[in-house]
Amino acid sequence: MTAAPLPPPELSSDQLAAVWRSQAKWWHLGCYAIVATAVVVALLEPPGQHGRWPTLVLLLGIAVAYTLFGRRAIMREEAVYAVLYQLTAWTCLLTIIALDPDFEAWLLFFCLFPQIWATFEVRPALIATGLALLALFTAAVAPAENPRAEVPGALVSVVISFALSAALGMFIHRIIGEAENRAAVIDELRSTRAQLAAVERAAGVQDERGRLSREIHDTLAQGFTSVIALSRAATSALDRDDVATARERLAMIEHTAVDNLAEARVIVAELTPGHLQSRTLVEALARLAGTVTEETGIQVTSEVDGEPAPLGGNAEVVLLRGVQEALSNVRRHSGARSAAVTLTYRPERVALEVTDDGAGFDPATTQPGFGLDGLQARAAELGGAVTITGGDGHGTRLVMELPR
Numbered sequence: 001m002t003a004a005p006l007p008p009p010e011l012s013s014d015q016l017a018a019v020w021r022s023q024a025k026w027w028h029l030g031c032y033a034i035v036a037t038a039v040v041v042a043l044l045e046p047p048g049q050h051g052r053w054p055t056l057v058l059l060l061g062i063a064v065a066y067t068l069f070g071r072r073a074i075m076r077e078e079a080v081y082a083v084l085y086q087l088t089a090w091t092c093l094l095t096i097i098a099l100d101p102d103f104e105a106w107l108l109f110f111c112l113f114p115q116i117w118a119t120f121e122v123r124p125a126l127i128a129t130g131l132a133l134l135a136l137f138t139a140a141v142a143p144a145e146n147p148r149a150e151v152p153g154a155l156v157s158v159v160i161s162f163a164l165s166a167a168l169g170m171f172i173h174r175i176i177g178e179a180e181n182r183a184a185v186i187d188e189l190r191s192t193r194a195q196l197a198a199v200e201r202a203a204g205v206q207d208e209r210g211r212l213s214r215e216i217h218d219t220l221a222q223g224f225t226s227v228i229a230l231s232r233a234a235t236s237a238l239d240r241d242d243v244a245t246a247r248e249r250l251a252m253i254e255h256t257a258v259d260n261l262a263e264a265r266v267i268v269a270e271l272t273p274g275h276l277q278s279r280t281l282v283e284a285l286a287r288l289a290g291t292v293t294e295e296t297g298i299q300v301t302s303e304v305d306g307e308p309a310p311l312g313g314n315a316e317v318v319l320l321r322g323v324q325e326a327l328s329n330v331r332r333h334s335g336a337r338s339a340a341v342t343l344t345y346r347p348e349r350v351a352l353e354v355t356d357d358g359a360g361f362d363p364a365t366t367q368p369g370f371g372l373d374g375l376q377a378r379a380a381e382l383g384g385a386v387t388i389t390g391g392d393g394h395g396t397r398l399v400m401e402l403p404r
Contacts, residue, residue: 015183027074027118028066034111035063041104050099058092058099062108065089073119082119089115090132097139117169125173129165133158222328223260226295227253229331252295281316282308285323285341292327292339298356299338300327306345315402318378319343319352322386322400325375326354334358334396352400360390375400 042055069085072078089112097105116128137158144150234249282304289300311319323341330339336358344351376386383403390396 021075024071024074027115028071031066031070031111031115032063034107035059035066038104038107041107045103052100055096055100055103058096061092062089065092070115070119074115076119079120085119086112086116086128090135094135094139097136098143101143113165114169117165117172122170122173125169126166129162129169133162133165222324223256225328225332226256227260230256230295256295280308281311281319282343284320285343288320288323288327289341292331296331298331298336300341301338302341302343304343304345308343308345311350311402311404315350315382315404318375318382318384318402319350319400321378322352322375322398323354325372326398329372330354330356330358330396334360336395346404348404350402350404352398354398355395357395360394360396 039056039059042052042059045052065085065088069081069088073082073085093105093108093112096103113129113132116132117125120128137154140154141147141150230249230253234246234253237243237245237249282302286302289302292298292300310316327339327341330336334356336356339354339356342353342355344353372386372388379386379400379402384401386398386400388396388398
């Protein structure tokens, strides 16, 4: 049973929109509270020239316009809702001022001016604020007995109101814009991080496939090669009625199969290679040399130069794999009668050298196989290098150097 995939993380822009939606209720409550306060004031004040009912109806018109259009404008659904609401609300307010000049119409400024900046972008909000103040200026000056006398005071009031409203509105818009930009950057960073994680996972999978390929090539494939060679040798012995030799080869096949099984289990468990379990690298090389000599008849010697010291699991694994790959190539391709494995310990490096007296090869025309490529990759991962030299009839020399 597979686990259900985790839901994708919520975008920061979505979280910001959710915060705005959660705050919108306070805008609604504030608007209705101010309109309700204006209604109470209209009921408590003496009725104007046209009575109090026109004022109450116009105040109700503002509340209805906010319910129908203003709430949607606050949520930035469509610009048309903002236009409809502002036109309706300001028309009602200017009509109240015209019909009842003594009414405390300034109470409605506390919701109408902020709503301009909450429902429009900066440029339309500046234009709407200017038009609203121009309309208020006209409504204050036109009915006066001496309009010219009212102009200076009203003009100063309009200019100050516009400056304060614009400064506050632009400041709020800047904060909101920075929050939106930050949310967009966070979303982009999250997306980039997710893409990088996916790339890293894919690279990890590819690296693991490469590692397993090298492990299989260096252990199981070579073991199976030995099994095939020993099986053919056993068949030839049986054809000659040499039962003793056939039994010896069958015993070697069983021994090789047991070693391969152990290597397979080690690969699955990602532990140290089987040849290094419970023994040092020097002992593992000597055992490997003896096994190749026994299986193939090629006289393989193992020598150590310098004082052996632990190198760490990775370095020892790479050195062991280097010997396995080199001896596998000696057995399959060189036609050699002897080979030598030399492990040299130096203060800053360790060197592995495998030589044989076989037919050699031409480096200019011979392409390295998967095993040698994998060996070079292993050494490079540890900061080391592998060099292979060989000439026709002069054998082959493989040298691997790793830093200590």
